[in-house]
Amino acid sequence: MFARGLKRKCAVDEEAAPAYSLQRQSLLDMSLVKLQLCHMLVEPNLCHSLLITNTDQQIQEEMTQDGRWCMPVPQTAGRASRDLLVSTEILCCCTWEGVHPAPDPGDLASEFQVVPAVQAPRGSPGSVWGRDGPQENRGSFHKSLDQIFETLESQSPGALEQLFSDVHGSYYDLDAVLTGMLGGTKLIQDGLDHVVDILVET
Amino acid sequence: MTTFRKHSSSSFNFAVNFSLVADVISTVEFSHSGDLLATGDKGGRVVIFQREQENKSRPHSRGEYNVYSTFQSHEPEFDYLKSLEIEEKINKIRWLPQQGAARFLLSTNDKTIKLWKISERDKRAEGYNLKDEDGRLRDPLRITALRVPILKPMDLMVEASPRRVFANAHTYHINSISVNSDHETYLSADDLRINLWHLEITDRSFNIVDIKPANMEELTEVITAAEFHPHQCNVLVYSSSKGTIRLCDMRSSALCDRHSKFFEEPEDPSSRSFFSEIISSVSDVKFSHSGRYMMTRDYLSVKVWDLNMESRPVETHQVHEYLRSKLCSLYENDCIFDKFECCWNGSDSAIMTGSYNNFFRMFDRTTWRDVTLEASRENSKPRASLKPRRVCAGGKRKKDEVSVDSLDFSKKILHTAWHPVENIIAVAATNNLYIFQDKAN
Numbered sequence: 001m002f003a004r005g006l007k008r009k010c011a012v013d014e015e016a017a018p019a020y021s022l023q024r025q026s027l028l029d030m031s032l033v034k035l036q037l038c039h040m041l042v043e044p045n046l047c048h049s050l051l052i053t054n055t056d057q058q059i060q061e062e063m064t065q066d067g068r069w070c071m072p073v074p075q076t077a078g079r080a081s082r083d084l085l086v087s088t089e090i091l092c093c094c095t096w097e098g099v100h101p102a103p104d105p106g107d108l109a110s111e112f113q114v115v116p117a118v119q120a121p122r123g124s125p126g127s128v129w130g131r132d133g134p135q136e137n138r139g140s141f142h143k144s145l146d147q148i149f150e151t152l153e154s155q156s157p158g159a160l161e162q163l164f165s166d167v168h169g170s171y172y173d174l175d176a177v178l179t180g181m182l183g184g185t186k187l188i189q190d191g192l193d194h195v196v197d198i199l200v201e202t
Numbered sequence: 203m204t205t206f207r208k209h210s211s212s213s214f215n216f217a218v219n220f221s222l223v224a225d226v227i228s229t230v231e232f233s234h235s236g237d238l239l240a241t242g243d244k245g246g247r248v249v250i251f252q253r254e255q256e257n258k259s260r261p262h263s264r265g266e267y268n269v270y271s272t273f274q275s276h277e278p279e280f281d282y283l284k285s286l287e288i289e290e291k292i293n294k295i296r297w298l299p300q301q302g303a304a305r306f307l308l309s310t311n312d313k314t315i316k317l318w319k320i321s322e323r324d325k326r327a328e329g330y331n332l333k334d335e336d337g338r339l340r341d342p343l344r345i346t347a348l349r350v351p352i353l354k355p356m357d358l359m360v361e362a363s364p365r366r367v368f369a370n371a372h373t374y375h376i377n378s379i380s381v382n383s384d385h386e387t388y389l390s391a392d393d394l395r396i397n398l399w400h401l402e403i404t405d406r407s408f409n410i411v412d413i414k415p416a417n418m419e420e421l422t423e424v425i426t427a428a429e430f431h432p433h434q435c436n437v438l439v440y441s442s443s444k445g446t447i448r449l450c451d452m453r454s455s456a457l458c459d460r461h462s463k464f465f466e467e468p469e470d471p472s473s474r475s476f477f478s479e480i481i482s483s484v485s486d487v488k489f490s491h492s493g494r495y496m497m498t499r500d501y502l503s504v505k506v507w508d509l510n511m512e513s514r515p516v517e518t519h520q521v522h523e524y525l526r527s528k529l530c531s532l533y534e535n536d537c538i539f540d541k542f543e544c545c546w547n548g549s550d551s552a553i554m555t556g557s558y559n560n561f562f563r564m565f566d567r568t569t570w571r572d573v574t575l576e577a578s579r580e581n582s583k584p585r586a587s588l589k590p591r592r593v594c595a596g597g598k599r600k601k602d603e604v605s606v607d608s609l610d611f612s613k614k615i616l617h618t619a620w621h622p623v624e625n626i627i628a629v630a631a632t633n634n635l636y637i638f639q640d641k642a643n
Contacts, residue, residue, distance in 0.1 A: 043286045046393040047424045047443055051480045058476055
């Protein structure tokens, strides 16, 4: 599996990095949606939320590190993309339909527009894990969700729209591995209805 | 285990299929002698099956499990303080060792553990003085003679009554309960804490493990499963979402925050991915009957650990390695968070765990052979042998092989149980319970 990936890397060196970034971004967005859906549950599953959050953090850390490398430097880029390719191979074997327009490899700033939004829920104390009381919890939930949407909208207008609109199509066209996974789509649909309700209320 | 040595494929046969149509089965557990099998479901019900006694007039019925008792263990509740509904789903059932004619089991949902007494009644008293046969009270002034009530046989009635309710001790969702070998205490574990209870005392429990950080923002891992050692009543283990297992000795301190042993396998850097942590999360931990080993289940494998060696497991068995390249999709549809259980056979020579597509896997630890079997009605004719299944990971699919892309991920076998002595297994496939027995029986 990995050997095959490495050969592929030799052939398409330039395309590997942005494709990987795209996939990673999609994974980050997926995690964000999952976390939001987690919090929409009356009582979130702590283990589930924690694992998604930790995955989220890993992706963000890697994206932050990529930003510091100021690519492209030929040698390091090569080495970096070799390391990255392992993740790519594991990340996904299929084509993503592009939740976001492919970022310019030289401009990683666009990737970071989403990062502060994801960090917003962690920024508000007690919003992710705190179960100190129904009022507090709901309040912080509202606050964190508002912060996410606010940040998203201010950074890239229409990004919010785009984030949710693409959920219907691309994620579930993914690959032919899954059968009978339409239930997942319904979950997203229900989640979105709920989000709309909250937005309308606030 | 002679079965696996003699036959090239599993000789498990004699499938008995029960359709519990009402609800998804959420736990399966044999009693200590194996004559009773308890199941819990999402609707809070417990159904107990009893094995038929050997009967010369019906030789084929020997070993059949029939419904013995059904009762509603937990109801949905509402936590008014937190404005939360508490699910009635039974997370775990554990039997107490039998001490008298009555049987006892512990059943738990997310928040409350209950001790149930299951007793048989096959006699009824007749001839009461103060009431009629139909229960109406007699006027004491009209009684002119006294009689001694006599016991008469009646149709067997199995009664389940709640004897203890252990509530309000868990802030987070209970994932495990385990009865201690002292037969007096038991533990209950949620995401962040483990409590010790005495079976007779319901208004108090002792907290023995607490991993809740002062600031919840610093939370990095949760408790996923816990179990008492089968023989050493002071020893317990608990697993985490980071793939580690901690063994605690209750003699060392009252609060077992510091472990006595720490089991963790070093990560293979070549297989690192964003999903590494999720797939390393341990969904189940079980001591062997001998008490010398323990087994852990993570998303893709089952590992056997020697309690004397913390650095790495002594055995690793791949359950469905072909899913490794599909982790992204499995993350997307949440299947990657599925919590599979695992179990030992009576002699600790074999282990079993579930997979997708109604497949379950058995590993023989002595011959290192493994087999994939399917729990489905089409393949389960009574007294027919189960045919081994094969999954084609890639390339040309052979006849009778199932390709990875056609696996049904909604058909997952999370709960399996093995009879404590014999080669009888119980497999829960959504809302169907399958019981398979070895031909040799």
